[in-house]
Amino acid sequence: MKQKIQNLILSAATGAYKNGELPSSEFPDVEIEAPKIESHGDFSTNIAMIMASIQKMPPRKIAEAIIKHIVDHDKILAKTEIAGPGFINLFINKTSWHFVLRKIHEEGAEYGASSIGNGKKIQVEFVSSNPTGPLHVGHGRGAAVGDAVANILLFCGYDVKKEYYINDSGRQINTLGLSVFLRYKELLGEKIEFPENCYQGDYIREFAEEVRKSRGNKLIEEDEASAVNYCARYAAGNIIDDIKKDLKSFGVTFDRWYSEQSLYDSGKVDNVLSDLRKRKLVYEKDGALWFKTRDYGDEKDRVVVRNNGLTTYFASDIAYHQDKFDRGFEQIIDVWGADHHGYIPRIAASIEAYGHNKDQFNVILVQLVNLLRGGEPVAMSTRTGEFVTLKDVIKEVGPDAARFIFLTRHYESPLDFDLEVAKKKTNENPVFYVQYVHARISSIVRKGREMGISSVTRDDKAIAMLKEPEEIHLIKTMARYPEVVRYSARLMEPHRITFYLMELASSFHAYYNKHRVLADDPLLTGGRLYLVLAVKKVIKNGLTLLGVSAPEKM
RNA sequence: GCGCCUGUAGCUCAGAUGGAUAGAGCAACGGACUUCUAAUCCGUAGGUCGCAGGUUCGAAUCCUGCCAGGCGUACCA
Numbered sequence: 120m121k122q123k124i125q126n127l128i129l130s131a132a133t134g135a136y137k138n139g140e141l142p143s144s145e146f147p148d149v150e151i152e153a154p155k156i157e158s159h160g161d162f163s164t165n166i167a168m169i170m171a172s173i174q175k176m177p178p179r180k181i182a183e184a185i186i187k188h189i190v191d192h193d194k195i196l197a198k199t200e201i202a203g204p205g206f207i208n209l210f211i212n213k214t215s216w217h218f219v220l221r222k223i224h225e226e227g228a229e230y231g232a233s234s235i236g237n238g239k240k241i242q243v244e245f246v247s248s249n250p251t252g253p254l255h256v257g258h259g260r261g262a263a264v265g266d267a268v269a270n271i272l273l274f275c276g277y278d279v280k281k282e283y284y285i286n287d288s289g290r291q292i293n294t295l296g297l298s299v300f301l302r303y304k305e306l307l308g309e310k311i312e313f314p315e316n317c318y319q320g321d322y323i324r325e326f327a328e329e330v331r332k333s334r335g336n337k338l339i340e341e342d343e344a345s346a347v348n349y350c351a352r353y354a355a356g357n358i359i360d361d362i363k364k365d366l367k368s369f370g371v372t373f374d375r376w377y378s379e380q381s382l383y384d385s386g387k388v389d390n391v392l393s394d395l396r397k398r399k400l401v402y403e404k405d406g407a408l409w410f411k412t413r414d415y416g417d418e419k420d421r422v423v424v425r426n427n428g429l430t431t432y433f434a435s436d437i438a439y440h441q442d443k444f445d446r447g448f449e450q451i452i453d454v455w456g457a458d459h460h461g462y463i464p465r466i467a468a469s470i471e472a473y474g475h476n477k478d479q480f481n482v483i484l485v486q487l488v489n490l491l492r493g494g495e496p497v498a499m500s501t502r503t504g505e506f507v508t509l510k511d512v513i514k515e516v517g518p519d520a521a522r523f524i525f526l527t528r529h530y531e532s533p534l535d536f537d538l539e540v541a542k543k544k545t546n547e548n549p550v551f552y553v554q555y556v557h558a559r560i561s562s563i564v565r566k567g568r569e570m571g572i573s574s575v576t577r578d579d580k581a582i583a584m585l586k587e588p589e590e591i592h593l594i595k596t597m598a599r600y601p602e603v604v605r606y607s608a609r610l611m612e613p614h615r616i617t618f619y620l621m622e623l624a625s626s627f628h629a630y631y632n633k634h635r636v637l638a639d640d641p642l643l644t645g646g647r648l649y650l651v652l653a654v655k656k657v658i659k660n661g662l663t664l665l666g667v668s669a670p671e672k673m
Numbered sequence: 674g675c676g677c678c679u680g681u682a683g684c685u686c687a688g689a690u691g692g693a694u695a696g697a698g699c700a701a702c703g704g705a706c707u708u709c710u711a712a713u714c715c716g717u718a719g720g721u722c723g724c725a726g727g728u729u730c731g732a733a734u735c736c737u738g739c740c741a742g743g744c745g746u747a748c749c750a
Contacts, residue, residue: 621697
C-alpha cells in the first residue's frame with residue numbers, strides 16, 4: 120500500500136513538472152509515513168516541505184501542484200488534503216484495505232517475510248557463558264535476544280547461523296577444576312581452607328561427590344595438576360551438558376558449539392600470533408607481547424601474550440573472530456552482557472587490522488536483569504553461589520513468559536524481571552494478553568464449527584461486508600506488520616515485534632468486545648471469520664519469531 | 674579523569690531515518706459479563722520529554738555544555 124502511494128506521489132510530481140507547474144525535476148526520496156493521528160489521514164508525505172528550497176516555492180503551493188496531478192487509476196484514494204505547513208494527507212478508501220487480508224491468507228506463515236538480507240551470510244553468537252556454572256537469568260535474556268534476532272534475520276532473507284562459544288580453556292577452567300578437587304579432598308576427610316576466588320556454589324560439591332563415587336580416593340594419589348585437570352574436564356563437560364539442556368527447554372538451539380580449546384589444539388592461535396609478528400602489528404614491552412590496537416581506534420594497546428608466556432583471552436578471541444570470517448561469514452553479530460562493552464574496541468581493532476570493515480562486526484550489548492519477587496529484589500551473587508538459575512525461572516514461570524518478558528524492552532535498557540508478575544494472568548503480564556488473542560480466535564472457530572461452519576474460504580462479497588471502523592483498523596494494523604519486521608531486522612531490535620504484537624492484540628480485544636464474529640448474517644460471519652483468522656496468522660507469525668508458542672486453548 | 678549506556682506520566686517502559694495535538698501498561702477513579710473465553714473491554718485523570726543553549730520552516734529525536742544514575746577503564750576472565 121505504501122509503495123502504491125509512493126508511486127502515485129512521484130508520478131504526480133513528475134506530471135506537475137512536465138506541465139510547467141514545478142520548476143525543477145529534481146525530486147527528493149519520497150517519504151510516506153502513517154500519521155499518528157487518524158484525522159491526518161492514512162498516509163502523509165512531507166515531500167512538499169522538503170522540496171521547498173529546491174523548487175523555490177512555498178510548500179503549500181508545491182503540494183497543490185502535486186495533488187492536482189495525482190492519477191488514481193485504482194481508485195484507492197478517498198480524499199487528499201494539504202495540512203499544516205505543507206503536509207499532503209491521503210485518505211484511503213475503506214475497501215481498498217481488504218486486499219491485505221487476501222495477502223495474509225495467501226502468504227500465511229510467510230507473511231512479513233522478505234529478501235532484504237539477500238542471502239548474506241551472517242553469524243549470531245550468543246550466550247557463550249563460561250562453563251564454570253549454571254546459566255542465570257541474565258544469560259536467559261541474552262539467549263532470548265540472540266535467538267529472536269537470528270529468527271528475524273532468517274525471516275528477512277539472511278543466511279543465518281547461530282553459535283555458542285565455549286570458553287573451555289585458561290585459568291577459569293583451571294579454577295573450576297581446583298574448586299571441585301578441593302571439595303573432593305574435603306569429602307575424603309581432609310581439612311581444607313576453601314579459597315575465596317574458587318567457585319562457591321553447591322553444584323561444585325555435587326561434582327566432587329560424583330568424582331568420589333567414580334574414582335574413589337584414587338585422585339588424591341595422582342599429582343595435583345592432573346587431578347585438577349581431571350576435575351576440570353569432568354565438571355566443564357557436565358556443565359556444558361546442563362547448559363545445553365537448559366537452553367533446549369528454553370527453546371534455543373545452536374548450529375554449532377565452538378570450543379576455545381580447539382583454537383589452541385588446531386594451532387589457530389599460534390598462527391594468528393606469528394602472523395601478527397610478521398605483519399608487525401605487535402611489539403614486545405616489559406616482557407609481554409602487545410597488539411597495536413591503538414592504531415585502529417582503541418584507547419590503548421592490548422596484551423596478547425603475558426610476560427609469563429601465557430596468552431590472554433584476547434589472543435584466542437582474535438583467532439576466533441578471524442575464524443568466523445574465514446568460514447565465510449560476511450557479517451558477525453556478538454551478543455554480550457553490557458559489562459563487556461569495554462572489550463568492543465579491541466575486537467573491532469583486530470578485525471580491522473585483518474582487513475575487514477568494522478561495519479561487518481556488530482555487538483548487541485544486553486543490559487542486566489534485576490530479578491524481583493513481588494517487587495522485592497532477589498539476592499544474586501555468583502561469587503557466593505546464591506543465585507536463581509535460568510532453569511529455576513523457566514520451571515517457575517514457563518519458557519513463554521520468560522522469553523516474552525525478556526523481549527519487552529530494548530536490549531539496551533535494564534530489565535526488572537518480577538517472578539510474581541511473570542506468573543500473573545492479567546494485563547500486567549503481556550504474554551498472556553497476546554497469546555489470549557490466538558486462543559480466543561481458535562475458540563471462535565471451534566464454536567463456528569459447532570454451528571456448522573466447517574471451513575472459511577475467501578469470498579469477496581463477504582469481505583466487502585467488513586466496514587466497521589474497528590475492522591478497518593485491525594486490517595491497517597496488520598498491513599504494517601511486514602514493515603515492522605523489516606525495521607526489527609535492520610536495527611536488530613526484536614522488541615519492536617513484541618510491542619507490535621501487543622498493539623495488534625489490543626486492537627483485536629477491542630474489536631471482539633464490540634462486535635460478534637459469529638453474527639446472524641452468514642455473509643457477515645464469513646467475512647469476519649476471514650478477518651480474525653488473518654489476525655490469528657499474524658499473531659502466530661510474530662510469536663514464532665520471538666520463540667513463543669501460540670496456544671489453541673488457554 | 675576518560676569512555677560507553679541511561680534519564681519521557683506516581684511506577685515500568687515505547688517512541689528508526691528530525692514532522693502536525695509525545696503514546697501504552699500498571700497504580701487511581703467511574704463503568705461493561707442471560708450473548709463467540711471478563712486472562713477482556715470502555716471512559717476519566719495524569720507531562721517543563723533531566724537542565725541550559727544551539728542548528729531550522731519544525732527537536733523527545735541532531736550538536737555543545739552541565740546535572741544525576743549504571744557500567745567499564747588489568748600482563749582478569
